[in-house]
Amino acid sequence: MATPSSFPPHTTQGMCCVLLRAAPFLQHGQSLSSSSNVRTWLTWRSRPPGCRFDRDLKWRTGAEIVPVHCTSANGFRVTRAALDDAYRRAQKRRLRVKGVLITNPSNPLGTTAPRADLEMIVEFVAARGIHLVSDEIYSGTAFGEPGFVSVLEVMAERGAAAADVSDRVHVVYSLSKDLGLPGFRVGAIYSSNAAVVSAATKMSSFGLISSQTQYLLAAMLGDKDFTRSYVAENKRRIKERHDQLVDGLREIGISCLESNAGLFCWVDMSHLMRSRSFAGEMELWKKVVFEVGLNISPGSSCHCREPGWFRVCFANMSAKTLDVAMQRLRSFVESTTNGAAALRRAAVPARSISCPIAIKWALRLTPSSGDRKAER
Numbered sequence: 001m002a003t004p005s006s007f008p009p010h011t012t013q014g015m016c017c018v019l020l021r022a023a024p025f026l027q028h029g030q031s032l033s034s035s036s037n038v039r040t041w042l043t044w045r046s047r048p049p050g051c052r053f054d055r056d057l058k059w060r061t062g063a064e065i066v067p068v069h070c071t072s073a074n075g076f077r078v079t080r081a082a083l084d085d086a087y088r089r090a091q092k093r094r095l096r097v098k099g100v101l102i103t104n105p106s107n108p109l110g111t112t113a114p115r116a117d118l119e120m121i122v123e124f125v126a127a128r129g130i131h132l133v134s135d136e137i138y139s140g141t142a143f144g145e146p147g148f149v150s151v152l153e154v155m156a157e158r159g160a161a162a163a164d165v166s167d168r169v170h171v172v173y174s175l176s177k178d179l180g181l182p183g184f185r186v187g188a189i190y191s192s193n194a195a196v197v198s199a200a201t202k203m204s205s206f207g208l209i210s211s212q213t214q215y216l217l218a219a220m221l222g223d224k225d226f227t228r229s230y231v232a233e234n235k236r237r238i239k240e241r242h243d244q245l246v247d248g249l250r251e252i253g254i255s256c257l258e259s260n261a262g263l264f265c266w267v268d269m270s271h272l273m274r275s276r277s278f279a280g281e282m283e284l285w286k287k288v289v290f291e292v293g294l295n296i297s298p299g300s301s302c303h304c305r306e307p308g309w310f311r312v313c314f315a316n317m318s319a320k321t322l323d324v325a326m327q328r329l330r331s332f333v334e335s336t337t338n339g340a341a342a343l344r345r346a347a348v349p350a351r352s353i354s355c356p357i358a359i360k361w362a363l364r365l366t367p368s369s370g371d372r373k374a375e376r
């Protein structure tokens with residue numbers, strides 16, 4: 001099969017790309033280095049619900065994950081101090097840190113990592129002699145400035161200085177998000193590390209990608225015109241739906257972290273909580289799920305330390321469905337004291353459709369084929 005060296009648009013020269021049936025990155029009993037009994041990873045911005053990294057990396061392998069705490073004070077950007085702090089916490093627990101795991105663009109923030117932050121993270125792993133895994137599964141979704149920068153570009157710019165760390169920086173990717181093909185179960189690891197490539201190659205034999213899938217993908221990804229226009233159109237649609245969500249939330253007094261990628265927004269709903277605590281966050285989450293009928297993810301499920309942040313996905317629904325969701329949220333906000341006050345401050349008139357919180361929400365959330373056609 002043709003390796004997707006041009007899709008996503010990464011710098012992959014000199015790297016080996018192993019295509020895998022997309023699965024948890026480390027399989028049972030495996031680690032990037034076999035020299036340690038305890039495998040510990042520092043992770044930045046892991047994802048809800050239930051923290052996928054916990055599920056993918058921890059439960060099956062026994063690896064420990066130590067969150068790198070970021071705060072709203074700097075837009076949840078990772079800092080050297082936060083990395084050092086996570087490293088120290090791991091050491092206190094007598095864990096031997098094997099590497100840093102990041103998602104760029106971030107899930108759940110929907111932001112791309114600035115080049116300077118990536119350089120700082122590479123410096124950190126170089127200084128500590130550990131690995132860096134960059135999960136770039138959302139790289140093709142970056143629709144706004146600053147654009148997406150792959151850690152591989154940062155490595156290429158390091159020139160000779162990259163030599164000390166080049167076999168400890170790895171990228172994982174899959175076709176699930178950018179191409180909307182999660183059912184194909186196709187992923188890739190880009191690495192220059194012979195041990196990683198060899199382990200991944202062996203792993204891949206337990207979950208081979210069918211010849212039919214390979215044939216189809218080779219034809220599709222080999223068509224440069226198609227991939228170029230597909231990615232451009234996909235970004236345009238994601239941005240459109242993103243703007244619809246952000247504008248709709250602003251109108252009801254709810255703000256979001258400014259974002260430029262991903263299929264979701266990181267939304268501050270702390271003023272709607274009865275108490276500014278994680279208990280208050282869970283209480284609000286339950287209300288939004290069971291009373292409003294919207295499935296959003298509480299920040300605590302991805303180790304966010306500030307109660308009141310939620311991840312709201314916007315890309316899996318039609319414009320009409322998102323409108324219905326906004327109307328329901330407006331009704332809910334109006335019913336809460338703080339929410340109503342924020343709504344008055346937002347001072348934007350309500351839209352004309354009034355939609356009561358309906359019991360048949362599940363049916364209305366399912367886009368009809370008509371909706372889908374209208375979106376094209």
Ligand SMILES: Cc1ncc(COP(=O)(O)O)c(C=O)c1O
Pocket residue numbers: 022023047052103107135137174175176182186187
């Ligand atoms: C950051 C991140 N990495 C990996 C995955 C897993 O994707 P796949 O469907 O290819 O297993 C997801 C899926 O939600 C994700 O958000």
